[in-house]
Amino acid sequence: MLRFTAIRYADAADLELIEDIERAADIRFATLSAARGISYDEWPGPGASAAERASGPGFLLVAGQPAVGFAHVLDVGGHLVLEQLSVRPEVGRLGLGTALLRAAMGVAMDAGHDLLLLRTFAEVAWNGPFYAGHGFTEVPDPTWLAPLIAAEERDGLSRWGRRITMARPLRDEPLPxxxxxxxxxxxxxxxxxxxxxxxxxxxxxxxxxxxxxxxxxxxxxxxxxxxxxxxxxxxxxxxxxxxxxxxxxxxxxxxxxxxxxxxxxxxxxxxxxxxxxxxxxxxxxxxxxxxxxxxxxxxxxxxxxxxxxxxxxxxxxxxxxxxxxxxxxxxxxxxxxxxxxxxxxxxxxxxxxxxxxxxxxxxxxxxxxxxxxxxxxxxxxxxxx
CATH class of the missing domain: 3.90.79.10 (Nucleoside Triphosphate Pyrophosphohydrolase)
Known part of the structure; x- marks a missing residue:
């Protein structure tokens, strides 16, 4: 049973659920795979283990008790990147993805950052268009993002659609x-x-x-x-x-x-x-x-x-x-x-x-x-x- 759907920092009890959440969310790419003539078995799966997400530079947020969604923000040389945002499909359309995204933006802002970046599929409805609806716009790929882009290329993600970099300015406004x-x-x-x-x-x-x-x-x-x-x-x-x-x-x-x-x-x-x-x-x-x-x-x-x-x-x-x-x-x-x-x-x-x-x-x-x-x-x- 889903309880307490406000966002919180992930703790030890959440980590064993993180990878399963990402796999469950990624099942939406099965239809896209079929449309492109690609076997979904070739989908690369979770980009990192829960332990790697929790221990690396950046922060990890979850929604739900037990956790049913997460947002992982990675610190890349002093720049913050929303590396993954996933919500289990059975609790989709309850606003958890939006709440996770806004929380990630707020935490980044409170840490002194004025910009949050991400990599996503440009035309997949729950990717580029979703982020555009929350103020993200496509930007040129910064040089410091090259290692993440190279990892995407090794995984062959471009076979599922055009990949882009998006960014959103972070400002504590309007005044509450x-x-x-x-x-x-x-x-x-x-x-x-x-x-x-x-x-x-x-x-x-x-x-x-x-x-x-x-x-x-x-x-x-x-x-x-x-x-x-x-x-x-x-x-x-x-x-x-x-x-x-x-x-x-x-x-x-x-x-x-x-x-x-x-x-x-x-x-x-x-x-x-x-x-x-x-x-x-x-x-x-x-x-x-x-x-x-x-x-x-x-x-x-x-x-x-x-x-x-x-x-x-x-x-x-x-x-x-x-x-x-x-x-x-x-x-x-x-x-x-x-x-x-x-x-x-x-x-x-x-x-x-x-x-x-x-x-x-x-x-x-x-x-x-x-x-x-x-x-x-x-x-x-x-x-x-």
């Missing part, structure tokens, strides 16, 4: 805008349930995705008065201390108040529920990766909903065509079947909540909150603070 999302949870008859919204397809961000209520911080949120105790504010300041709350307000206390005010307003506008701010529990922080036209720095809260309070949560937003309570385990399952779209932050949170099982376990965790950049996460559930 601070936002808040509130995760309403209740114990249902069959397990933990969440109140979610099904976004309309005309939205310019997260179109057709299943999301929790929320939105960006408005100017009025920074001026709103939220009646909470000094002790609770100190708890929230401590919970968010590793995040970039300086982009929310000039001081941590004002930032904590602003985040609470935004959460209260968004829930009121999108779900008609009036909340006691003391019930909002800091939970997570995700920053939209580069390569996306709109970026947000999202602060997630949990809010427990008691029996009898469910009726106060209603569908009142025009940004979604439906809002409902759904068992979190079912939400993960319909996503795996391709019946719903969850962005990586939502999916990671849903999987973590499903693993915890009930509301008491969720509220007992009080996780250590660290910003998740580039959708590059850790194994979950996270440790308590």
């Amino acid at each position: 805008r601070p936002a808040v999302s509130v995760i309403p949870l209740r114990d249902g008859a069959a397990g933990l349930e969440a109140f979610v919204q099904y976004r309309v397809g005309t939205m310019d961000f997260a179109a057709n995705a299943v999301v929790f209520p929320g939105g960006r911080i408005d100017a009025a949120d920074r001026l709103a008065r939220v009646d909470v105790s000094d002790e609770l504010l100190r708890e929230h300041v401590s919970a968010w201390r590793a995040t970039d709350v300086g982009s929310v307000a000039d001081d941590a206390v004002s930032a904590a108040r602003t985040l609470l005010a935004t959460g209260l307003r968004e829930v009121r506008e999108e779900a008609a529920a009036e909340l006691d701010p003391s019930r909002l529990v800091p939970w997570d922080n995700w920053v939209t990766p580069i390569g996306v036209p709109k970026r947000f720095d999202v602060y997630f809260f949990i809010v427990p909903v008691s029996a009898g309070e469910e009726a106060s949560w209603r569908h009142t937003t025009t940004e979604a065509h439906d809002s409902r309570w759904i068992r979190v385990a079912d939400l993960a399952a319909v996503t795996d079947r391709g019946e719903a779209l969850l962005l990586p932050p939502t999916r990671a949170i849903v999987d973590e909540l499903a693993s915890l099982g009930d509301l008491a376990s969720v509220l007992a965790l009080r996780p250590v909150i660290r910003p998740v950049r580039h959708d590059l996460d850790v194994r979950r559930p996270r440790p308590s603070r």
